[in-house]
Amino acid sequence: MSNFHAESSEMVQDNANQNSQSNDVMKENHDDNPIVGMIFDSEDELYSYYNKYAYKMGFGVRKSSTRVKDDKKYYALGCHKSGVYEPKTETNKKSKSCKTDCKAKISVIVYCDGRCTISCVTLEHNHAKNLNSLVVEAEGYENLAFDERDCRNYIAKARQLRLGKGDAEALRDYFVRMQKRNSNFFYVIDMDDEGRLKNVFWADARSRAAYESFGDVVSFDSTYLTNKYDMPFAPFVGVNHHGQSMLFGCGLVSREDTETYVWLFKAWLECMGGRSPKAIITDQCRAIQGAVARVFPESRHRLCLWHIMKKVPEKLGKLKQYKAIKKTLKSIVYESIQSQEFEDGWSQLIKDYDLEKNEWLSSLFNDRKCWVPVYVKEIFWAGMSTTQRSEGMNAFFDDFVNSKTSLRQFVEQYDNALKSKIEKENKADFDSLNASYKLMTGFYFERQFRDSYTNAMFKLVQVELHSMLFCNHSLLTTNGTISIYNVTDILRGKRGELKRKVVYTMSYDEIGTDIQCSCHLFEFRGIICRHMMKILIEKDIKEIPVCYILSRWRKDLKHRHYHVINCYEDLKSGRAKQFDQLCSSFYEVAHLADSQEKYDYLLEYIKLAKQKLIDDSSWGVNSNKKIVSEDHNHVPEPSKPLLPPTQVRSKGRPPTKRKESKIEQVTKGKRKRNIWLVRLKLSVGIARDFLCFSNI
Known part of the structure; x- marks a missing residue:
């Protein structure tokens, strides 16, 4: 195979020498994908080209071993996950990442005059590509050959939601259909004067009910999916009693300015009955900060610590004493016990390294009470330090969404993703109620926590x-x-x-x-x-x-969202519909009993109704006993077509002309198989656990 590549490359080189001008055009027009026959004046030029391609695609570069034959040098530049993973023999040494035997690479031939050519190209990867894996491989952001913004922007473009013809109307039809299944499904569509889609927010009935139990702390992030109209996907995320992420609604916004976020926050607040979260975590964005101050003035606002610290290489990496500055900064941020200790350490840092004119550090110090741990540790954050909780939810959707997903398909996959979330929560509930960890000590308070949490x-x-x-x-x-x-x-x-x-x-x-x-x-x-x-x-x-012993972490409490029928399934059972409607009505009436007199009145009628249902043998016997009522929650079918949004350029997300790559075509099929396997394994695991616990 190597000889064939060498012979083919020599032919390519001869042709390229005859027409070097066409090679320049080739490199210019195929900047996204390398192709066989491209010629470079030096190895450095080729490496720079492939490295640029790699960071756009979201993977690291690894050079294979070199061999020399007939005055030519042969090697390959491939994906950092090439090769087979071999675990370390010593248990205390752990590999930073696993090899996946990825075959993506280019084969390189270097001639005696220093010029080199690409003789073979393989573009398909067998794994997902993202920035975090690159950071791990490079052992820090400062060691990347590109900045974080470039990679994030490209990955955002690679994960597009394509809003095709009729998708806007399909989205509205989906919302109407969901609301018919459950009247507590909430959605708001913001349109301009011409009837074009601007912003969208929606939340299902289960998310709204879950917010009542776990809505004390919310994380908001708008850095995930964008479509060709630059509409970022912005989820509101919380944490349940298992420490799992919960979705409290999400939106698609056309712009990233304060007014747009104000609209989105107000829509979400209305959805949640006007109850603001006690604490909210967001990215360091002035537009979001302004919107939070206007809509949630009583909520404690925290900036994402992770987002701030990962910018350190970008903002300070060019300074001569960068490594020392970074080490000192991390020590001050993470190890300060008292606020005065932090402020003294910060002042000394600025003085020692002559950083008085650094505007970024000045802005961070001014916002210190919103992100430095020592200033926020006295507030309950449910263990959420950063918006990584939102990013974790974003990563969860990655299993269901790819670059070919249209907005119409996205809402369907959104349903599938939430079904999977519900299954995981149900399994965690079952495990907590039927099995528990062994006690480490004989202290009674440890047993208290095991029995409660x-x-x-x-x-x-x-x-x-x-x-x-x-x-x-x-x-x-x-x-x-x-x-x-x-x-x-x-x-x-x-x-x-x-x-x-x-x-x-x-x-x-x-x-x-x-x-x-x-x-x-x-x-x-x-x-x-x-x-x-x-x-x-x-x-x-x-x-x-x-x-x-916080009730928030208890396993024996029955939260209201447990009783909400999943509106993503067709409610074919009339009994299921009736039960869902009764639960909703009971809950609404319970909220009206806001005084002792109303409470006593309602409780007395509930007791009478309960006794009536138990004692009266005629219930269920006389089939002619029926109560007919109007469906006041009916939503009329929309008649006026909803136009798609205009293409708007948002900061950090320029429009893209990128075509679907071969890897996306390959992974589309693999992703479906993987999802099927995961669900099969989950079903088998639940069945196995049930059999085990039933024998105890």
């Missing part, structure tokens, strides 16, 4: 319990019933090496077993910290007060 949350408790072994405490002062302690936390690395020691202050009040820690993990995540556990054991507290 879901498996995922109890596992976090056990992590703190294990880390308590590396904590030491000492009594500082005692004032009446209040004792003040110092707890020294000995932090260790993954291999057990000592990293640093941190001293936290503990306050314990004998009255009511009130305990507070300066680490504020309980306030931030809702899990008692290792330092609190240390003092509880010191005080011989066997049973923890219920105030430290």
Whole structure:
């Protein structure tokens, strides 16, 4: 095969020498995809070209071994996931990423005069491509040969939703159909004066019900899918009692300005009954920040820490002392215990490295109370530090959406994605109620948490319990019933090496077993910290007060969204429809009982109705007993056509003329097979678990 490539390349080289001008045109016109016969003046030029192509496509470059024959050098430039993964023999060494034996590559021949040519091209990859995998391979953003914005923009263009002819009307038809199935399905369509689609928001009935239980903290991100009209997909995401992502609605917006986000936030707020989240996490975007301040003035707003820190290489990477600056900055941000400690460290950083004129750092310091951990750790964030929760939801949709997905197809795949989410939540519920982790200690409070919390949350408790072994405490002062302690936390690395020691202050009040820690993990995540556990054991507290067992993480509570029929399935059963309507009516009436008199009145009638249904034997016997009522929730069919949106250029997302690549054609079939296999495995796993638990 190598000889054939060499002979073919020599012929290509002869032809190219006769017409070097056509080769320049070839490189210019095929900037996206390399082709056989392209000639370069040097290896550096070829490598630069292929590296540029690689970052556009979202994969890293790896050079194969070189061999020399007949005064020519042969090697290949391929995907960083080429080759077969071989696990390390030592258990303490873990590979940063797994090889997938990816065949994507170009074969290169270098001639004695330094010129080189591409003799063979394979474009198809056998894995997904994204920026995070590149960062892992490069061991940091600063080692990438391109900046984060370039890659994000290209990946955004590669994941387009194509809004074809009639898609706008199909979207509205879909919303009408969903609302007919469940009257609590909510949607808003924003149109311009000419009847063109501008912005869209929708939320299903189950998401609205779930928000009532888990809507205290919400993450919002608009950096995912775009279509050819530049309409970013913007989901509202929360966390359930298993620590799983939950969708609270999503939108498609035509612009990324403050007014557009105000429209979207108001639509979502109306959908959720006017109840704002207690806390909201967003990207560092001035337009979003302005909209949050206007629509959610009472909500605590936090900027995504991950988004900010990943910009460090881009903003500071060209400075001479970049590595030292980066190390110091990370230490100040992540290790400061008190706000004054952070501010003193920041001032010293600016002074030591002459960064007074750096506008980006100045803006970060001005916004410090919105993103630095030491300023936000006293607020409950349900463990969500960043909008990665939204990005995790975005990645979840990747299994159902590709670059050929139209908007019409997207809403159908959106249904499939949420069905899968429901299945995972149901499985987690079943596992938590029927199996649990073994106890690590004999402390009663550990058993309390195991019996109360879901498996995922109890596992976090056990992590703190294990880390308590590396904590030491000492009594500082005692004032009446209040004792003040110092707890020294000995932090260790993954291999057990000592990293640093941190001293936290503990306050314990004998009255009511009130305990507070300066680490504020309980306030931030809702899990008692290792330092609190240390003092509880010191005080011989066997049973923890219920105030430290959050109902949010309990496994025995039946949340309202459990009773909402999935509107993505056809409700063929009349009984299912009736049950769903009754649950909705009961809930609405319960909210009206906002005083003791109304509560007593409603409860009395419920008792009478319940007794009537139990005692009256005529129910269900006389088939002529029917109640006929009008469907007041009927939504008339739209008559006026909805025009597609105008193409609007949004910042960071320029229009693209990119054609579908071969990999997208290949992965389209593979993705369907993978989804089928995952669902099959999930079904088998649930059945196996059921049989195991039924035998216990």
